[in-house]
Amino acid sequence: MAEAVQRVTLExxxxxxxxxxxxxxxxxxxxxxxxxxxxxxxxxxxxxxxDAVSTGINLLAAELDDVYQDMEHRVxxxxxxxxxxxxxxERMALSDPLTGLGNRIALMQQVELSLEDMAGGAAAPGVxxxxxxxxxxxxxxxxxxxxxxxxxxxxxxxxxSVPEGSLVARLGGDEFAVLLPAVGRPSAHGVAEAIQAxxxxxxxxxxxxxxxxxxxxxxxxxxGQSAEDLLLYADTAMxxxxxxxxxxxxxxxxxxLYARQLRREMVSELRNxxxxxxxxxxxxxxxxxxTGRMQGVEVLLxxxxxxxxxxxxxxxxxxxxxxxxILRIGRWVLRSALEQLAAWRAEGRSQEGFHVRVNVSxxxxxxxxxxxxxxxxxxxxxxxxQDLVLEITESAFxxxxxxxxYSMRSLKALGVRLEIDDFGTGYxxxxxxxxxxxxxxxxxxxxxxxxxxDEGQLQFVDAVHRLIQAAGMEAVFEGIETRNQAGLLRRMGxxxxxxxxFSRPLTADQVGTLLASGSRLPLATELLx
Ligand code: C2E
Ligand code: MG
Ligand code: MG
Numbered sequence: 001m002a003e004a005v006q007r008v009t010l011e012x013x014x015x016x017x018x019x020x021x022x023x024x025x026x027x028x029x030x031x032x033x034x035x036x037x038x039x040x041x042x043x044x045x046x047x048x049x050x051d052a053v054s055t056g057i058n059l060l061a062a063e064l065d066d067v068y069q070d071m072e073h074r075v076x077x078x079x080x081x082x083x084x085x086x087x088x089x090e091r092m093a094l095s096d097p098l099t100g101l102g103n104r105i106a107l108m109q110q111v112e113l114s115l116e117d118m119a120g121g122a123a124a125p126g127v128x129x130x131x132x133x134x135x136x137x138x139x140x141x142x143x144x145x146x147x148x149x150x151x152x153x154x155x156x157x158x159x160x161s162v163p164e165g166s167l168v169a170r171l172g173g174d175e176f177a178v179l180l181p182a183v184g185r186p187s188a189h190g191v192a193e194a195i196q197a198x199x200x201x202x203x204x205x206x207x208x209x210x211x212x213x214x215x216x217x218x219x220x221x222x223x224g225q226s227a228e229d230l231l232l233y234a235d236t237a238m239x240x241x242x243x244x245x246x247x248x249x250x251x252x253x254x255x256x257l258y259a260r261q262l263r264r265e266m267v268s269e270l271r272n273x274x275x276x277x278x279x280x281x282x283x284x285x286x287x288x289x290x291t292g293r294m295q296g297v298e299v300l301l302x303x304x305x306x307x308x309x310x311x312x313x314x315x316x317x318x319x320x321x322x323x324x325x326i327l328r329i330g331r332w333v334l335r336s337a338l339e340q341l342a343a344w345r346a347e348g349r350s351q352e353g354f355h356v357r358v359n360v361s362x363x364x365x366x367x368x369x370x371x372x373x374x375x376x377x378x379x380x381x382x383x384x385x386q387d388l389v390l391e392i393t394e395s396a397f398x399x400x401x402x403x404x405x406y407s408m409r410s411l412k413a414l415g416v417r418l419e420i421d422d423f424g425t426g427y428x429x430x431x432x433x434x435x436x437x438x439x440x441x442x443x444x445x446x447x448x449x450x451x452x453x454d455e456g457q458l459q460f461v462d463a464v465h466r467l468i469q470a471a472g473m474e475a476v477f478e479g480i481e482t483r484n485q486a487g488l489l490r491r492m493g494x495x496x497x498x499x500x501x502f503s504r505p506l507t508a509d510q511v512g513t514l515l516a517s518g519s520r521l522p523l524a525t526e527l528l529x
Contacts, residue, residue, distance in 0.1 A: 157195075162178055280304060
């Protein structure tokens with residue numbers, strides 16, 4: 001651009017020569033001020049004061065540009081960091097930290113998306129609900145670390161067994177789910193089978209062999225079903241599979257919902273049964289195999305269901321345990337049994353050493369209040385601690401959890417006697433039992449069922465009996481149904497037994513009459529004769 005020198009008359013009448021570089025300085029400043037930090041004012045060869053000012057402004061602009069770029073860079077990297085953190089939080093909110101699988105929220109989201117796709121014409125999605133069988137035992141017997149390793153291994157096997165595009169989620173504990181975005185019913189079953197097969201291979205956990213198994217419920221969506229329906233139906237089918245035995249696969253059928261509803265009703269009825277006075281107690285004599293006399297009775301719960309009539313414990317105790325109703329029921333049983341003992345005493349019918357045996361369920365043993373409750377019940381009924389034997393199923397303490405051990409030691413300190421029930425059905429060894437404050441071991445009836453026919457089994461029972469004695473405990477044999485079994489056990493040196501051969505469970509009155517007649521059980525006396 002040609003440099004025209006203009007003459008400008010200033011206010012004071014002085015003439016100055018207007019330098020075009022001044023215009024460029026102004027232009028430059030305007031541009032820089034507008035944010036164009038890379039704008040530079042040209043420097044003329046004159047290198048006079050005006051150029052010095054221009055150079056100064058350029059330097060300032062350059063510096064500003066640096067600062068700005070640095071800021072921009074920082075903001076950018078901070079934004080990236082935040083975005084990554086956000087993504088991670090999202091991932092965490094949607095995933096299970098132990099296995100890295102999706103969680104329930106992720107599953108629900110994906111199920112909803114698949115249902116939308118289905119409404120748009122895609123094939124129906126299917127859901128598998130998977131619950132490991134016997135996982136609690138793995139956790140209890142091998143520890144939580146081993147349990148975690150098993151869950152991780154199971155997770156990766158499931159991932160490897162499902163078709164691409166499926167979502168595997170862990171819903172908590174040992175419960176998993178798989179979303180198959182578009183399947184037919186047979187292929188949902190096929191995937192369930194593939195998962196079962198993958199679990200069928202043993203897992204080596206810290207030198208322990210674990211064979212995981214799972215119960216699987218499957219359901220393929222039908223038009224109009226919501227995500228909740230889909231999960232509920234698959235879950236219902238899983239429940240049925242679980243009830244029918246370990247390692248099974250069941251597809252949802254509407255009738256299953258009805259069964260589930262009945263179950264739910266039963267749980268609520270169970271919760272009310274104590275208040276409605278629907279429980280009764282039966283008493284089965286435990287017999288001294290040497291003298292033939294009744295040593296005590298095992299207290300067995302019966303439920304007079306308002307519509308279904310007399311209901312046996314196997315039909316409702318598991319549900320009472322699962323639902324937590326057992327805590328209240330167990331307290332009722334204990335107190336009623338001790339009150340009955342006091343009543344027999346008051347009638348002058350009880351004899352020295354006569355005791356009641358009360359079954360205590362695993363969840364009661366896990367309850368910190370059990371000991372206080374037993375202490376209060378003994379005090380209120382005036383029963384002596386040694387009049388009470390608590391029967392604890394073997395499986396209840398296999399894990400030897402802290403609370404269980406605490407409960408057992410505290411009960412022992414009260415003077416109550418402890419017995420391991422159904423011995424031989426769980427995993428515990430005699431050497432393990434020795435470490436527990438246990439007085440007696442009740443050998444499960446399955447062990448003696450065949451002793452009359454099977455010489456090997458008889459020898460096995462003999463060995464078990466010796467082991468129990470060697471460990472300083474006493475053995476009681478339950479389920480003695482025949483004279484032959486009673487005779488064999490007696491010859492083996494067993495001192496206590498219980499079973500239909502001697503007596504079926506009796507009413508309180510019948511026990512009172514027996515006590516009054518010197519506790520002699522006719523068949524036992526006959527056996528001794
Ligand atoms: P359990 O403690 O092993 O009780 C023995 C069960 O075997 C009783 O069944 C009894 O009637 C039955 N039995 C007795 N003699 C014989 C025999 O010679 N042959 C055969 N086949 N069976 C015999 P029941 O009364 O049906 O009780 C079943 C289980 O329910 C009990 O097994 C116990 O685990 C549980 N249970 C019963 N009452 C209570 C309770 O008050 N609380 C808790 N937590 N569980 C209870
Ligand atoms: Mg028992
Ligand atoms: Mg038993």
